[in-house]
Amino acid sequence: MGVLNTIFGRKDKNKEGEESFINWTPLTSIEQIKEIKELSNKQPIAIFKHSTRCGISSMVIKRFVNSFDEELKDFKVYYLDLLSYRDVSNEIGYTFQVLHQSPQLLVVKNGEVISHASHYDIARIDLKKI
Numbered sequence: 001m002g003v004l005n006t007i008f009g010r011k012d013k014n015k016e017g018e019e020s021f022i023n024w025t026p027l028t029s030i031e032q033i034k035e036i037k038e039l040s041n042k043q044p045i046a047i048f049k050h051s052t053r054c055g056i057s058s059m060v061i062k063r064f065v066n067s068f069d070e071e072l073k074d075f076k077v078y079y080l081d082l083l084s085y086r087d088v089s090n091e092i093g094y095t096f097q098v099l100h101q102s103p104q105l106l107v108v109k110n111g112e113v114i115s116h117a118s119h120y121d122i123a124r125i126d127l128k129k130i
Contacts, residue, residue: 021073027080040108049104057103
């Protein structure tokens with residue numbers, strides 16, 4: 001289970017022995033998209049769309065987790081398992097008018113996507129500057 005064991009809020013050590021500060025919220029229903037839009041009026045919200053069967057997605061999510069440091073510990077990040085919740089992924093694309101890709105990171109602020117990237121370009125989004 002590797003990364004999945006650390007995804008939902010545990011403060012485990014990454015492979016360098018450092019603590020991981022990411023606090024994932026599982027995204028499992030279409031109703032949560034409205035919640036994300038509302039919360040984004042107070043703070044930016046990230047959505048990480050992940051395919052559990054894709055090697056690239058697995059590598060990218062590990063890099064994302066490893067890049068998440070203490071300064072970002074309060075940044076709210078939703079985790080979407082694309083294979084289990086395809087309907088939620090489709091609704092995200094429709095609601096935010098962003099073409100589906102996997103893996104994909106979207107940043108929502110004031111109800112709109114202000115930044116998004118897929119694959120290795122996810123590393124280019126600097127959450128500290130948002």
